[in-house]
Amino acid sequence: MLAKKVKRSTRSLSKQKKNTLFIIGCVLSGFMVLLILISFFWTPYSTTTMDAACKFAPPSLSHIMGCDSYGRDIFSRILEGAGTSFLIAVCVVLIGTLVGILTGALTGYFGGWTDEVLMRICDSITAFPAILLALVIVALVGGSKVTITWILGVLFIPSFARIVRGEYAKAKELNYVKSARLMGASSFRIMFSHILPNAIPVLLPAITIGFNNAVLAEASMSYLGIGVQPPDASLGRMLAEAQIYLKNAPWYVLFVGITIVLLILGFSMLGEGLQQKKR
Amino acid sequence: MLEVKDLRVHFCSAPEGHDAVKDISFSVGDGEIIGMVGESGSGKSVTAMAVSGLLPMGAVECSGSICLDGLDLLNCTQEELRCRQGTDLAVVFQEPMTSLDPVMKIGPQVEESLRIHTKLSAKEQRAAALAAMAAAELPDPKGIYEKYPHELSGGMLQRVMIAAAIISHPRLLLADEPTTALDVTIQAQILALLKKINAECGTSILFISHNLNVVRKLCSQILVMNKGRIVERGSTDQIFYHPQEDYTRRLIAAIPTRTHWLY
Numbered sequence: 001m002l003a004k005k006v007k008r009s010t011r012s013l014s015k016q017k018k019n020t021l022f023i024i025g026c027v028l029s030g031f032m033v034l035l036i037l038i039s040f041f042w043t044p045y046s047t048t049t050m051d052a053a054c055k056f057a058p059p060s061l062s063h064i065m066g067c068d069s070y071g072r073d074i075f076s077r078i079l080e081g082a083g084t085s086f087l088i089a090v091c092v093v094l095i096g097t098l099v100g101i102l103t104g105a106l107t108g109y110f111g112g113w114t115d116e117v118l119m120r121i122c123d124s125i126t127a128f129p130a131i132l133l134a135l136v137i138v139a140l141v142g143g144s145k146v147t148i149t150w151i152l153g154v155l156f157i158p159s160f161a162r163i164v165r166g167e168y169a170k171a172k173e174l175n176y177v178k179s180a181r182l183m184g185a186s187s188f189r190i191m192f193s194h195i196l197p198n199a200i201p202v203l204l205p206a207i208t209i210g211f212n213n214a215v216l217a218e219a220s221m222s223y224l225g226i227g228v229q230p231p232d233a234s235l236g237r238m239l240a241e242a243q244i245y246l247k248n249a250p251w252y253v254l255f256v257g258i259t260i261v262l263l264i265l266g267f268s269m270l271g272e273g274l275q276q277k278k279r
Numbered sequence: 280m281l282e283v284k285d286l287r288v289h290f291c292s293a294p295e296g297h298d299a300v301k302d303i304s305f306s307v308g309d310g311e312i313i314g315m316v317g318e319s320g321s322g323k324s325v326t327a328m329a330v331s332g333l334l335p336m337g338a339v340e341c342s343g344s345i346c347l348d349g350l351d352l353l354n355c356t357q358e359e360l361r362c363r364q365g366t367d368l369a370v371v372f373q374e375p376m377t378s379l380d381p382v383m384k385i386g387p388q389v390e391e392s393l394r395i396h397t398k399l400s401a402k403e404q405r406a407a408a409l410a411a412m413a414a415a416e417l418p419d420p421k422g423i424y425e426k427y428p429h430e431l432s433g434g435m436l437q438r439v440m441i442a443a444a445i446i447s448h449p450r451l452l453l454a455d456e457p458t459t460a461l462d463v464t465i466q467a468q469i470l471a472l473l474k475k476i477n478a479e480c481g482t483s484i485l486f487i488s489h490n491l492n493v494v495r496k497l498c499s500q501i502l503v504m505n506k507g508r509i510v511e512r513g514s515t516d517q518i519f520y521h522p523q524e525d526y527t528r529r530l531i532a533a534i535p536t537r538t539h540w541l542y
């Protein structure tokens with residue numbers, strides 16, 4: 001009796017917990033996305049106009065996050081930087097998911113040599129340390145927003161492909177897939193209109209986690225100077241800039257750091273919430 | 280209509296291989312209901328898989344021929360086979376709970392074979408699906424059309440499967456233990472439904488079961504399988520009242536009777 005009661009109370013507790021996680025994630029990432037969307041059309045100040053009078057101005061009512069070494073408004077630049085990082089991360093995840101779904105579907109559904117060839121290619125991509133590989137490619141073709149989007153996109157393919165492959169390998173033995181096959185459905189139709197919708201609950205948390213990793217990867221590459229090039233702002237670049245002035249303007253590095261944390265925290269909570277919701 | 284000749288299915292997985300079905304021949308005529316009985320592992324489901332084209336082609340070798348209206352299903356192209364599946368040949372499985380896509384509504388799943396093989400408009404498909412669902416004696420087809428599989432009971436789902444199978448008026452319905460997962464009252468209803476479909480549409484049925492009582496109610500001809508071979512064949516009365524083979528006799532003796540209920 002008591003055990004039952006305890007079990008029930010823990011269950012309701014965990015249920016409550018996962019809901020709050022999901023809700024906080026939604027609110028936080030929704031808020032960040034909203035700010036970023038606004039920044040595409042409007043920022044408080046121009047992100048490139050320099051104002052010598054405001055150099056290293058501390059946070060005040062007119063510049064809520066202060067100004068940087070050129071007297072540019074940090075809040076506006078953070079908005080623009082977050083927008084750049086966000087766009088790059090979205091494109092990276094888009095490339096990774098689309099190609100990953102295609103690869104995972106083909107390898108998981110057909111198996112055999114398709115599986116061997118494509119998965120070995122994925123293995124060889126994962127075998128290289130991501131940042132190092134990116135560094136080499138940037139050295140060869142030159143760094144820009146587009147280049148690092150493609151590089152990171154390709155590097156993200158294997159993780160999605162592996163998840164999708166597992167789902168497809170599992171699903172192809174299930175009866176509903178067999179009965180679809182018996183109705184004469186083509187492999188393409190079975191893969192994308194029957195199995196894919198069933199794989200989405202697994203894919204969704206992977207996408208949010210992948211998004212986080214993409215934001216971090218972009219930030220670290222830009223921090224190293226191989227990602228987004230000046231005068232474009234990106235969170236990683238700004239962090240690199242800000243650390244030089246750690247003594248003169250500590251709020252600069254603080255605000256950039258907090259923005260990265262908030263952006264990632266929101267999406268990772270969202271992902272965690274989704275994963276628990278699935279269970 | 281369906282002519283199976285010298286069908287042999289060989290599984291290559293074991294070192295020396297294993298013949299699951301050994302040179303069986305049988306035919307199903309127009310409008311006939313043929314029962315195939317046998318214990319687990321006797322090769323009846325493998326036969327069904329071979330006829331429906333579900334055998335994993337890498338792992339098995341088939342020889343002989345399976346002719347459906349003159350087309351040899353074992354030696355035709357994948358494309359030819361797909362054209363027949365869902366139009367001339369439909370299959371109802373043992374477990375209705377897992378045979379439907381869990382994230383798709385019932386209606387589109389019933390329409391699936393029309394979507395694949397015909398160019399009917401969405402409205403016509405919907406009308407055909409509702410008609411098939413009514414023919415499968417589902418109460419309130421319009422309501423069920425919008426439901427998901429988990430909202431229905433096992434018996435209802437089996438009716439949905441039957442509706443999906445008969446929507447394109449197949450010539451042959453392959454029923455692989457369709458009543459095994461259902462309770463006895465629902466079993467009787469499903470059997471009556473299959474009989475009605477056979478009588479009204481002239482659909483031939485190859486009915487596979489391990490349950491002799493079920494087969495007896497439904498089928499005109501019975502094939503008894505054991506260890507991959509057909510050991511006896513004949514009309515239902517012949518099999519039940521004058522079994523020739525020892526194995527058939529033992530199978531009939533194994534039907535539970537009232538005396539068995541005592542313990």
